[in-house]
Amino acid sequence: MSRTSQAGTAPAPGGVPLTPVFVRLKLSLLRNGLRQSSGRTAAYVVSAVFALLIAAGQLLGLVLLRGNDHAGTLVVLLAGVLGLGWAVMPLFFPGGDETLDPTRLVMLPLRPQPLVRALLMASLVGIGPVFSFCLLLGSAIAVAHGAAAVAVAVVAVPLALLTCVVLARAVATANIRLLTSRKGRDLAVLSGLLIAVGIQVVNFAAQRLGEAGGLSELDPAAGLVRWLPPAAALGAVDSASAGAYGTAAAQLLLSAAAPVALLGLWQRSLVKLMTAPDGSTLAAAEPSRTESASAAGRLGRLLPEGRTGTVMLRSLRYVWRDPKTKAAWVTSLAIGLIVPLFNAVQGQGTIYFACFAAGMLGIQMYNQFGQDTSAFWMVALTISSTRDAYLELRARALTLLVITLPYATLVTVATAALLGDWHALPEALGLSFALLGAMLATGSVASARFPYSIPQDSAYKNVAPGQAGLAWISIVGGMLAAALICAPVIALTVWLHVSGADGWTWLLLPVGTVYGALATAGGLRLAAPRTAARLPEILTAVSKG
């Protein structure tokens, strides 16, 4: 290479070998991550130990699976899921590994081939690869019978691991422009939600599988997956054990071809990334929001004039556009629906579970100003009296009601329909509305008294460091207070049932509704002067994220 004359002053290719430098960089970053704070160290160590324990458990479990009829099916599918995991992981955790972010390296005089080699070796260091290696090794042990199969496994396991790692790098590099853009970061913030929903789906599927007659159900799926790398590597081991050497050779060949092809793809997008101009912001610059703007215009005309409508429109837009707010809302909506309905479907529920919908959505009233982040200054500058603060809080409560009232009603009616318990519908609705009113009341007071920052860049942090105590007081204290405020309505319900006056339980609908409305009004009246008097303190508290 022509740069060798400068090899003494710069770590140019051909001078200092690149791979050990990157591996050392990765190790130092891991080590420094541990040093940052004792809390973080503890969390890191705990999660690492946890991951290794799971890996070891998996290894053991898979070894014990040896000889099972369906071991081949299970192992192949596991490898398939592992490969899928490696493929989507960089999309959800884009900031996960700084050493592998090629855009940080553009200024260095590096050639693509040594760079790819070095990045590849560096990405093999870490908990993820160790975890995957344990899983693949256990899988191979579970299905390898005979010398030929063992020989195939010795080649297959590293190939599968390599495929996983290269797959992740290729996906990440191909999408790096997306991942470093605002849309990519929004996607990452929503990832927590997708993972939570994904776990539910897996959980449900596993239950269904248990009922439907075990792993043999999966054999057709495994028949396909065993031809897809990285699962094909374990398919090869399985085929070799069965004596199908031709099939085994073909699968092994596929397993070897996959990482080579992916490496080529990775290198190509790496070269393109580091040499071609960035056009990703061009698309975002097109002002093509006219359609949604007119929809919002129609919505705006429906809302009242003045502060109330303005604040409501802004809050509703945020529910849709702000990933953090959206994630919180979707979680609340989903849990509020899942708990009563799933319990009803399983035949163990009562209609009172429908109050969950109102309760979960009521939580959104807590820390209203924390949801604004430091943009709260724009609100603070326009609040100059208790009246302004009252209107602001009332508009936010109304926004919640616009969504929550129909939703809670719908969930309650659906639960009643599933249970066939129409008689209890009015009282369940009444209780829901009373609870909702109490939560709006305590939520407004907590918003004024115990505001805290919500970090915007992470899907998993909902409280800024040092404010966890505040958040606890706000939410747990608020919910206890809400339960207390609701106590009279709950007591009335119990009394009506105990005294045998079941015919009068419909009374709880008007009583609960009026009670909830009064509670909300009272809470807003209480919170407004506190908000108006504490604007600078609230701004300071919510600006830490």
Added chain:
Amino acid sequence: MPDQARDQAQGRTPEQPATGATGTAGGAGGTGTPPPAVRVEGLWKRFGEQVAVAGIDLELPAGRFIGLVGPNGAGKTTTLSMITGLLRPDQGRVLVAGHDVWRDPAEVKARIGVLPEGLRLFERLSGRELLGYTGRLRGLPGTETDKRATQLLDVLDLAGAQHKLVVDYSTGMRKKIGLAAALLHNPQVLFLDEPFEGVDPVSAQTIRGVLERYTDSGATVVFSSHVMELVESLCDWVAVMAGGRIRAQGTLAEVRGGSPSLQSAFLELVGAGSRDTGESLDWLGGAR
């Protein structure tokens, strides 16, 4: 100790604004001699052990283009936050256009426009939506808000990006939309914290044009900056801040004194002599 420091600070501020030059500013203030745009008396702020603002006194004349200059960490942002009511002072009084910021927030908040530094906007709104939101919260009628928003977006060269979310704006565009939001209700005094920080020259020129036109109408602009050339070319009145204190205040000529430029006067005032880089970098520029 605090009292001592306070006395010192007070001792440094006898200069009264030169009222002769502000004849045209009478329209903004009302009848007779206008009250100062901002009067600050004995303002203190501590964050734990650290004293951010150590008992400053300031009197900023109305109708001027006023620069608050100082190195990073001088307490400019803290001071502006306390003047605009976004941060509660530990001690002291702030009057804006004759009204106490903390006792009479309604009068003050209606008269001021603010562009803070380091605080977010409602970034998930488009530029136009943000202006619509701000204007209506300020109590302007909807049609008037939309009319003013259209004009501001045009003048600030944001019309093409008005339907884009603010989160996708560049730094310069954010400063411009923030400025538009601060101007929307035609405030009497405008406070801008580092309005030119990270702004490209074209946007800076646009902002400058709008601000000059605004002060020509008799309104007051108070902005903070650490770029002396900018302050020198824009401002006719300057307050120099360092270490939480006001080191000098007055017209540009008064503060500059005998120094050739505001830059050198400033370095003298904050006591930053020319630091010798010495021989430690002798390899730099040597044989490669």
